Amino acid sequence: MWSTGNESGHCLNHYDMILWLREKDKRRLIHCEDASRASQGDGKHNDASFYDRPDMHSVMYPWYGYLEDYAQDEKMYLPLFLCEYSHAMGNGPGDVKDYWDFIYQYPKLIGGCIWEWADHTFIENGVPKYGGDFGEWTDDANFCSDGLVTHDRQFKAGSLNTKYVYQYARFELKDNEIEVTNLYDFTNLNEYKLTVEVNADGTVVDTKEYCLDLEPKASTKLTVTMPESCTLGAFAVCKLFDANGYEVAMTELQLPVAVKEAEAYTAYDAVTVEECKHAFAVKTGDMCYVISKDTGELVQVQKNAEDLLAEPMKLTVWRAPIDNERNAKGSWGHYNNWAGENFDRTFNLLKEITREDNVISVRGSIAGVGRMPFLQYTLNFVFFNDGVMRIDLSSKVRENCVWMQRLGFEFAFVKGGEKFRYYGRGPLENYCDMTLQTTTDWFESTPEAEYVPYIMPQEHGNHTGCKRLELQDAVTFIADKEFDVNVSEYSTQVLTDAMHIDELKKDGLVHVRIDYKNSGVGSASCGTVLRVKYRLAEKDIDFSFVMTGK
Numbered sequence: 001m002w003s004t005g006n007e008s009g010h011c012l013n014h015y016d017m018i019l020w021l022r023e024k025d026k027r028r029l030i031h032c033e034d035a036s037r038a039s040q041g042d043g044k045h046n047d048a049s050f051y052d053r054p055d056m057h058s059v060m061y062p063w064y065g066y067l068e069d070y071a072q073d074e075k076m077y078l079p080l081f082l083c084e085y086s087h088a089m090g091n092g093p094g095d096v097k098d099y100w101d102f103i104y105q106y107p108k109l110i111g112g113c114i115w116e117w118a119d120h121t122f123i124e125n126g127v128p129k130y131g132g133d134f135g136e137w138t139d140d141a142n143f144c145s146d147g148l149v150t151h152d153r154q155f156k157a158g159s160l161n162t163k164y165v166y167q168y169a170r171f172e173l174k175d176n177e178i179e180v181t182n183l184y185d186f187t188n189l190n191e192y193k194l195t196v197e198v199n200a201d202g203t204v205v206d207t208k209e210y211c212l213d214l215e216p217k218a219s220t221k222l223t224v225t226m227p228e229s230c231t232l233g234a235f236a237v238c239k240l241f242d243a244n245g246y247e248v249a250m251t252e253l254q255l256p257v258a259v260k261e262a263e264a265y266t267a268y269d270a271v272t273v274e275e276c277k278h279a280f281a282v283k284t285g286d287m288c289y290v291i292s293k294d295t296g297e298l299v300q301v302q303k304n305a306e307d308l309l310a311e312p313m314k315l316t317v318w319r320a321p322i323d324n325e326r327n328a329k330g331s332w333g334h335y336n337n338w339a340g341e342n343f344d345r346t347f348n349l350l351k352e353i354t355r356e357d358n359v360i361s362v363r364g365s366i367a368g369v370g371r372m373p374f375l376q377y378t379l380n381f382v383f384f385n386d387g388v389m390r391i392d393l394s395s396k397v398r399e400n401c402v403w404m405q406r407l408g409f410e411f412a413f414v415k416g417g418e419k420f421r422y423y424g425r426g427p428l429e430n431y432c433d434m435t436l437q438t439t440t441d442w443f444e445s446t447p448e449a450e451y452v453p454y455i456m457p458q459e460h461g462n463h464t465g466c467k468r469l470e471l472q473d474a475v476t477f478i479a480d481k482e483f484d485v486n487v488s489e490y491s492t493q494v495l496t497d498a499m500h501i502d503e504l505k506k507d508g509l510v511h512v513r514i515d516y517k518n519s520g521v522g523s524a525s526c527g528t529v530l531r532v533k534y535r536l537a538e539k540d541i542d543f544s545f546v547m548t549g550k
Contacts, residue, residue: 001028001029001030001031001055002021002025002028002029002030002031003030003031003032003033003083004017004018004021004030004031004032004035004054005032005033005034006031006032006033006034006058006060006083006084007033007034008032008033008034009034010032010034010035010037014032014034014035018030018032018053018054029054029055029056030054030055031054031055031056031058031081031083032054032058033058033059033060033083035053035054035058036054036057036058036059037059054078055078055079056078056079056080056081056110057070057076057078057079057080057081058080058081058082058083059080059082059083060082060083060084060085061082061084061085061087061526061527061528062082062085062528063528064098064099064102064528064531067080067099067102067103067106067109068102068106070108070109071102071105071106071108071109072106076108079108079109079110080108080109080110081110081111081112082099082109082111082112082113083112083113084112084113084114084115084526084527085099085112085113085114085527086099086112086114086115086162086523086527087114087115087146087324087523087524087525087526087527088114088115088116088146088147088148088156088158088159088162088523089143089145089146089323089324089523089525089526090145090146090322090323090324090454090455090456090458090525091156091157091158091322091323091324091429091431091452091454091458091459091460091521092156092158092322092323092324092434092521092522092523092525093114093158093161093162093324093434093521093522093523093527094158094161094324094431094433094434094520094521094522094523094530094534095433095434095520095522095523095530095531095534096114096161096162096165096523097165097433097436098433098531099112100165100166114148114162115146115526116146116147116148117147117148117149118147118148118149118150118151118153119144119145119146119147119149119150119151119455120144120145120147120151121144121145121151121455122134123151125502126502127500127501127502128145128151128455128500128501129500130142130143130144130145130455130456131143131144133500142323142455142456143525145323145455145456146323146525146526148162150453150455151455156452157428157429157430157434157437157452158434158521160428160436160437161430161434161435161436161437163437164249164250164251164436164437165436167183167240167248167249167250167251168182168183168184168187168248168249169181169182169183169189169192169194169238169240169248169249169251170183170251171238171249171251171253172253173224173236173253173254173255173256174221176224176226176256177221177222177223177224178196178221178222178224178236178238178253179219179220179221180194180212180214180219180220180221180222180238181217181218181219182212182214182215182216182217182218182219183216183217184216185216185217186216187216188213188214188215188216189212189213189214189240190211190212190213190214191242191243192211192240192241192242192243192248193209193210193211193240193241194209194210194211194212194238194239194240194241195207195208195209195210195238195239195241196208196210196222196224196236196237196238197236197237197239198224198225198226198227198234198235198236198237198255199234199235199237199441200227200229200230200233200234200257201230201231201232201233201234201423202232202423202441202442205225205227206225208222210222224236224255226255226256226257227255227257228257229257229258229259229260230257230258230259230260231259231260231262232259232423232467232468233254233257233259233440233465233467234254234255234257235252235253235254235255235439235440236252236253236255237250237251237252237253237439238250238251238252238253250436250439251436252438252439252440254440261480262478262480265384265385265388265390265546266384267384267385268284268357268358268383268384268385269385270284270285270385270386271283271284271358271383271384271385272284273355273358273360273383275355277293278292278293278294279291279292279293279299280293280355280360282360282381282383282389284383284384284385284386284387284388284389285385285386285387285388285549286303286304286387286549287301287302287303287387287389287548287549288300288301288302288305289301289302289381289383289389291353291360291362291381292312293353294350295312295348295350296348296350296353296362296363296364296379297312297313297314297348298312298313298381299312299313301475301547303387303474303475303549306415307414308413308414308415308416308474308475309411309412309413309414310412310413310414310509311412311509313409313410313411314348314409314410315348315366315375315377315379315393315407315408315409316343316346316406316407316408316409316410316492317343317346317366317374317375317404317405317406317407318332318333318343318344318346318405318406318492318496319405319406319459319492319518320457320458320459320492320495320496321333321405321458321459321496322454322458322459322521323454323456323458323525324521324522324523324524324525324527324530325405325524325525326524326525327524327525327529328524328529328530331402332344332402332404332405334368334369340368341368341371341374341401341402342368342369342370342371343368343374343404343405344368344496345368345369346366346367346368346369347366347367347368347369348364348365348366349364349365349366349367349373350362350363350364351363351364351365352364358382358383358384359380359381359382359383360380360381360383361378361379361380361381362378362379362380362381363377363378363379364376364377364379365377372398373398374397374398374401375395375396375397375398376395376396376398377393377394377395377396378393378394378395379391379392379393379394380392380394386548386550387548387549387550388546388547388548389546389547389548390544390545390546390547391409391544391545391546391547392542392543392544393516393541393542393543393544394541394542395407395540395541395542395543396539396540396541397538397539397540397541399539403519403535403536403537404519404535404536404537405459405518405519405536406484406513406515406516406517406518406519406536407515407516407517407536407541407543408483408484408513408514408515408516408517408543409513409514409515410492410511410512410513411511411512411513411514412491412509412510412511412512413471413474413475413509413510413511413512414508414509414510415471415472415473415474415510416471416472416473416474416475416510416512417446417447417489417509417510418446418472418473419444419445419446419472420444420445420446420447420469420470420471420472420487421442421443421444421445421469421470422442422443422445422463422466422468422469422470422485423440423441423442423443423466423467423468424440424443424463424464424465424466424467424468424469424482424485425438425439425440425463425464425465425466426438426439426441426443426445426463427443427445429450429452429460429461429462429463430462430463430464431462431464431518431519431520431521432464432517432518432519432520432534433520433521433522433530433531433534434520434521435464435465440465445487447487447488447489447510447511448489450486450487450488450489451488451489451490453501454501455500455501456499456500457490457494457495457498457499457500457501457503457504458495459495460495461486461487461488462484462485462486462515462518463484463485463486464482464484464518465482466479466482466483466484466485467479467480467482467483469485469487469512469514471487471510471512474510474549475547475548475549476547476548476549476550477514477545477546477547478545478546478548479544479545479546480544481544483514483515483516483517483543483545484513484514484515484516484517484518485512485513485514485515486511486512486513486515487510487511487512487513488510488511488512489506489510489511490504490505490506490511491507491509491511492511494507514545516536516541516543517536518536519534519535519536520534520535522534
């Protein structure tokens with residue numbers, strides 16, 4: 001299509017351009033975003049009979065409800081085009097699929113554009129620099145770094161998530177069958193190879209290959225082999241390949257297979273607890289756990305008498321803000337003395353610590369400096385034989401507290417950095433609104449490999465849908481319910497403070513997060529605010545996981 005501009009105004013010169021285009025090129029549609037912006041409410045902007053108007057209504061970064069309202073409004077005649085709807089800055093974009101669910105649902109919605117293709121930076125001594133780094137009189141900081149590909153043309157996890165939103169095949173599980181829909185307009189799916197791989201607990205149990213004679217917009221159903229049971233999860237992964245073997249589509253479908261509950265830990269006859277004035281020392285198997293009676297924190301973990309923890313375990317809600325949180329972070333952090341919960345500068349108040357048999361119970365609250373407590377909690381440390389400790393969190397968030405970035409536990413280990421493996425979504429980083437680029441399986445990685453060099457350092461490396469995390473020569477984390485995992489060479493504070501990649505300093509520790517949940521990443525650096533369903537906005541939160549030396 002032709003465009004006479006966006007963010008450009010719409011007046012006499014634009015009218016003349018449109019009239020000229022209608023004379024010279026009758027094949028292409030005509031777009032002008034400001035024609036929609038400038039004429040809102042005049043009753044004419046959606047009247048296709050106006051010859052000097054564009055052929056579509058065009059908007060930037062609309063709220064999701066706007067799409068549905070427009071699509072259902074019979075007075076709005078023109079098709080709706082989103083000349084910008086998602087912002088690809090830093091870690092993201094997330095929630096792209098949500099827009100396309102609406103676009104596929106309503107024919108009046110004809111698509112949109114993501115801002116933008118590539119990061120713009122100047123590389124100085126190997127470090128990407130941005131606005132303000134060269135003494136300019138005016139700059140826009142790192143707002144020039146908002147591409148689907150990096151400055152050296154590498155794809156991000158958010159870019160590949162977008163690829164799978166845009167793919168031309170849809171796979172849905174219906175009545176224990178996989179329904180395949182060809183979303184191409186002119187291409188038969190017989191030009192592609194389809195594979196369906198079924199796995200249970202990370203083990204492949206069945207693989208089938210198809211060449212489907214499926215016309216554009218047509219659907220068909222395939223039978224799927226259902227595992228009888230699983231202990232972690234069962235999935236069918238559908239992939240479409242072109243003649244050169246390039247993967248053009250991929251979807252993971254969770255199968256309705258019964259998940260066996262893990263055997264409950266009950267025995268604690270071999271657990272010994274030594275109590276002194278300031279701590280409880282719990283010995284079980286080859287593990288020793290020390291809980292401070294002054295702070296209620298897990299302050300020491302030993303395996304075979306060797307220290308594993310460099311710092312006390314912390315219950316936290318802060319993560320290094322991503323670019324898409326630039327507008328929201330003032331509600332969370334200390335950036336404004338008059339606003340914000342100061343989640344990045346918190347104090348833990350121990351109210352009570354008690355012990356009964358193999359359970360040490362901690363009751364406390366957490367508050368940002370100079371603020372009311374935002375979290376009241378009870379934390380139970382439950383010990384069993386063979387080095388097993390279960391952590392049970394029961395918490396309540398203050399009713400008028402802002403939604404949080406995350407909630408979970410941070411560990412700093414002196415060991416475990418050589419290699420780790422996890423069962424969850426991978427291998428690329430992922431968040432609750434950005435998962436289509438991943439599958440659920442066993443993955444091996446290292447803290448170094450988890451690093452993503454965003455131009456302005458920020459939160460990265462999260463994995464959702466996890467059931468297990470195993471740190472080599474250290475500890476294993478296990479949960480029946482899914483949790484989020486993050487393993488990094490960098491502390492949250494270092495990632496928060498650094499403005500360029502060369503300012504990141506490693507401390508030689510392995511920083512691990514075991515999270516109840518992370519909020520999504522969205523695209524609110526320029527786009528609309530994160531959808532409520534992707535926010536950690538719960539007020540009553542219970543979370544349990546097991547830590548063991550095995």
